[in-house]
Amino acid sequence: MKYSVDEIIEVHRMLSEEDLDIRSVTLSINTNFLISSNFEEIKEKIRGLYSFVSKFSKTVEKVSEKYGIRIVTKRIAISPVQFIFEVLSPSYSLSLAKELDKLAEENGIDYISGYSAFADRGLSKSSETVLKSLSEVLNSTERLAGMINAGSTMAGVNIDAVKLFVDELFKMKPEASSRATIMANVPPDSPFVPSAHHGLGMPDSMINVAVSGPGVIESVIKRNKPTTLQELHDLIKRTAFKITRLGELVGKAVSKELGIPFGIVDLSLAPSPKIGDSVAGIIEAMGISKMGGHGSLMALALLIDAVKKGGAMATSSVGGLSGAFIPVSEDSVMVERAIDGSIDFFTLLALSSVCNTGIDMVGVSKRQGKDKVIGLILDVLAMGVILNKTLGVRVIPLDANPGETVDLGGLLGKVVVMKLKDIDVNNFTSLSGYMPSGIKRLEFG
């Protein structure tokens, strides 16, 4: 097959200068076979997974070396541990968490995700166990991640779960809270931590892939200087196609090598704190001089639509969250805009109506109290449920005042404490129960 010099240079530039890489390859495993009331038996079975996980880890490295493509993280998604706590005593929560953390650590895995539970309408004994152990578990581990799905279009929004979650969140170390999220409509196949888990209805194991690549899109816009919105859309779409193809190539290679099914490519653009790897940078390249300015919503909507259309052509196996992530601390431009005030919580809420992240990786001041954080989470979950979208909240409570920052390092970046509105919402957040599922529910029959 012949390639033109331009094509070769284009690919080389994407991979070497524009930070195109594979964000993660995730091994999703059905771990419901662990369910037992005997913890020793569970431990034994987790040990039994070592060789499988280690083989996965080595395979990802081999594929990365073969193709000459960076794969940033290797992850495991397990079945929500809620199922285990249907029979296992809550007193084993920490021991179980540590065994899972060890499974990741000893086999070269960056994250193991699935310390998770579903509590959309109410709390079961098992979801309560997960919720109430969340801070102790995440404070005592390094690679374990967890999620509480506290709302869904089908079931409603559970305020009791939100309140328990915030209680736990306020007890977490900053780095631990970066591994916890609360969601509405979580997908069963997302490779993105902390919401990744092995969902119901999946095969026993599969390989899911998440691509990165905002730098590539930013520079293609800057180089081509489009003059119409259609041209802009088309440019992004074509580039998203290429980015997604790379994800599919890597995912399929790992899947073939291991002989386990290929799951999905998550089409999301994921930023990293590196300069030139920013989703907000794309919005600014489109002509909004500072992300957060009026028009940002339209720009983000156009970006996401083009990414989805290009990606849908590139792979038939679409899944996960698929859109664009705007985690504030993990995006070098978002951080700056949060510091200079171009972005506040209401801007992030508005942006959530067109993307799939919700409010992600933002610091909140513990001094402003739990109620406002509960209110913020309820806003995002309500939006997810009413608009029938996946949305979540990942905030980092800090003993700091709005405007201050804490650097978590690595992919997590610099967390900015953003100001919550100083308005008392206590009478509302002290209500208990759940918000019934919306009228949209009736469309499903």
Add this chain to the structure above:
Amino acid sequence: MENAVIIVVGADKPGIVAGIASVLAQNNVNIIDISQTVLRGVFAMIMIVDISQSKQPLSRLREELQKKGKELNVEVSVYHEEVFKYMERI
């Protein structure tokens, strides 16, 4: 046939082609196509090579080529052809 793409970027000087080609020859890798261009004002050489009879897996070959690149003061990138096939062809 299994192909790889080698991209060499750096300041032009005598011996770059010979240096890279000798590593390839030692490893039984055949050059199929070679072209030189100017990439953002810098000398760039692109080679398509057949690695199906290579004595080393691609990752090792990449290491050796990059080591040679350091000696020659040029940057060497090596990709499997499938990367281009996936990204540039439907």
